[in-house]
Amino acid sequence: MVRRFLELQGSELNGGLVFRSYLPLEVVGQHPESGMPLAAEFRSFWFDGKLVLSHKYWGDLTSFDTELPLAWMQGVVGRIDSAFFTMDVALKEDGTWIVIELGDGQVAGLPSRELAPEFFRDLREVVASRYGSM
Numbered sequence: 001m002v003r004r005f006l007e008l009q010g011s012e013l014n015g016g017l018v019f020r021s022y023l024p025l026e027v028v029g030q031h032p033e034s035g036m037p038l039a040a041e042f043r044s045f046w047f048d049g050k051l052v053l054s055h056k057y058w059g060d061l062t063s064f065d066t067e068l069p070l071a072w073m074q075g076v077v078g079r080i081d082s083a084f085f086t087m088d089v090a091l092k093e094d095g096t097w098i099v100i101e102l103g104d105g106q107v108a109g110l111p112s113r114e115l116a117p118e119f120f121r122d123l124r125e126v127v128a129s130r131y132g133s134m
Contacts, residue, residue: 029062
């Protein structure tokens, strides 16, 4: 199957293939259009090791009471060599957390457009606390 995929991509293949192992995540909803199971997942934005904003990844499509694992995430954040990034984390069925994805903070999307004013206000505060008023 992989060989055929590569044949079909030909010179259009950009960067290679990534294989991910299956991990059973805590399912807390279902996508209304695709039927895909949705996990207890958060997207968080970080600047200079400080949390700027976090939100349930799937917004209103899921409902769960699990809190953001902030202490656990701080341990991960300390090992990331980037000033501004996103970290998506999900709760596994066994009750432990996993980093689903790290991303460049300047190109990552907010889970909802309504979060934009809060995001930019909080980002400004974090930057100002580090570099002074802007």
